[in-house]
Amino acid sequence: MSPRQPSALARKSTVLGRKLGGELLRLRVAAGKTQAEAADALSATATKVVKIERGWVPVRDPDIKALCELYGIEERATADSLLHLARTDRDRRRTRGWWNQYPELRAQVEYVALEDVANRVRTLQIALIPGLFQSPDYARALHVAAGHWEDPDEIERYVEARIARQDRLSGERPIQVWAVIGEGALRQEVGGRDVMRAQLKQLLKLTQQPNIKVQVLPYRAGAHASMAGAFTLMSFAESSAVEVVHLDTPSSTLWLESEQDAAHHAILFDRVARNALSQTDSRSVIRRVIEEI
Missing domain, CATH: 1.10.260.40 (lambda repressor-like DNA-binding domains)
Incomplete structure (x- = not known):
């Protein structure tokens, strides 16, 4: 060149x-x-x-x-x-953020960088605890199972980066997070009973923060508006015109960037949230699952 x-x-x-x-x-x-x-x-x-x-x-x-x-x-x-x-x-x-020190993040670098400047996240997760809420042992168990790396040091670096993201949940400008989590994600014993019990206790503690809203989507809710899968809406201003949608697949990450896509997924999220339990009832379910494990 x-x-x-x-x-x-x-x-x-x-x-x-x-x-x-x-x-x-x-x-x-x-x-x-x-x-x-x-x-x-x-x-x-x-x-x-x-x-x-x-x-x-x-x-x-x-x-x-x-x-x-x-x-x-x-x-x-x-x-x-x-x-x-x-x-x-x-x-x-x-911005040359901390995430640039972690090549292990790979395709997730852009997501983490955007999370750093976003003011609000709405995420629907049916099968797992959202990344911003994950404990180190839970995150480690997920990525050992996924088989992305064989080198234990790479796994530890990835877990370290995953936990560093959680700084956005507190501090001077905490990100607003509204998460709808499938009941199955609470009951899937990722990493074993001890790991899952600790993860749920951490999730329960996070629900007490004013910038975090967690709703559990119970099994009894039946069919819902987003049976096709999980997604995350990231907002950068009060206007809905400044939103993007993130989708994860086993082999790639996908961004939907049009205003129409963002509006469509916002409607899906609201419909699913209406089928989910209230915050108070969701905390009760989390406590009950902790006791059952």
Whole structure:
């Protein structure tokens, strides 16, 4: 590669960058504007517009404002959401967080980095305790069983990184977490009885924090709106327009970045939460399972 060629880093997109770019692309198409017209509004080339719409580069506030004017965006809330998203993405790109010390995180690096700047998480987990709530022994047992690593040191490094994430649950800016957890996740004896008992005691203690809401989805709830599986909604502002959806599969991680996808999963989450137990009843179930183990 010659020195004048763009580096791989310059073309690396981020989740928030792609979301911002996708929203700007949608607004441009809705306004009937071309990339050339957008480039003129920015006093730039069409290449820059392509990079913005693909999430390859951070976007400055003046560029957001110029594009909003070109696209005829009169609603202050829409412009404010785009500006907030652009600023959050710029902060995300600049930050060299602790997670960069852990190559063991692999595909989860982007998730952890976004979790660090998010203000709210809603997660539906049917089969396991959410990562932010996991004890070291529980996390270790999960990843030994998954067979991702044979080297014990790698496993310990991964567990260490998993536990470091929990700093977001406290401190000056604690993240708001609303978790709906399937009853089966409470009863699956990951790591054995002692490990699971300790995990549930930790979960029970966390439910006392004002920034944490836990609801148990009981077996008797029957069929629900998200039988297809677990997902997490990550929010970066009060506006629902600044949300992304995260899905995990056994072989990959998937981000859904459109406003429509976020809105759809927010509806699914609310429907499942309505079928789940209240916070008080959920704590009672957790206590009962602890006693039964």
